[in-house]
Amino acid sequence: MPRWDKIIVSIFFLILFIVIGILVYGYTISLFLMEDIIIFSEPIVMLTLGVPLVIYTCFAMTIEFFLGVKSIVFMSLMTFNKLIMRYLVYLGLAGVLLSFPISFVVNIFLLDEGYKTCDKISWLSPTTYVKELSFCNNKKALNK
Template identity: 45%
Template sequence: MLGASALLAIFICLSLLIYSYVISLILMEDEITFSASVLICFFATPLILYTFSCSVFFFIFDRQPKYNIIISKYLIMIAFASLIFSFPISIYVNYKLKHDGYFTCDKISWMSPTTYVKDLSLCK
């Protein structure tokens, strides 16, 4: 139970970071971090949080939540849909941001999300 609680706390912190990336895109801030992986994580976060929460719930009450199967089914469908739609949406966001005058910063690695900035001096 301690391990599941620790993983839940760590994942909540990571999901806040992912949500801050998406909010910066929605608000069109001066610095936006976005990629297909950010979008996948954004839509998979509810499934992972629910999974960790259910494991803690199971260890405390020794039973599964009442509507566990139904909730899991829909959260899994959302996560799979994010896999399918993340790449076309990522390509569109890349086009839209470049069209709106954003520049891309150099990536640290090929796996890191792309950082878009209004002014190149904001690149770190």
């Protein structure tokens, strides 16, 4: 693959995973702010803790392909690469291992706080917690 193709592909994946990170963190922030409608599930926990690893990897690839291996930015990035990657991998593994218990605890906490769950479309869809069941039928409120 030519160098410019690698640059374009790495920039594409960097932008893609940044957008995914923003969407996932939106769900997590709604949980912390205790909004009227909260969408939460196990994959959201995994993605919340795993996206930094993917974004860092895509960022490093973009720097390598765009500036080259001999650039000062890439050399300084690679100085701390093992340390950064080690902790990001630990964070990602923690997300995989802790996703089920965290999801279980969040479910109990939200139900104790008076939230109700909407009916799910499928068993894979995330659970939607609402303060009033009338929000379940309001598609505009769910898609905000």
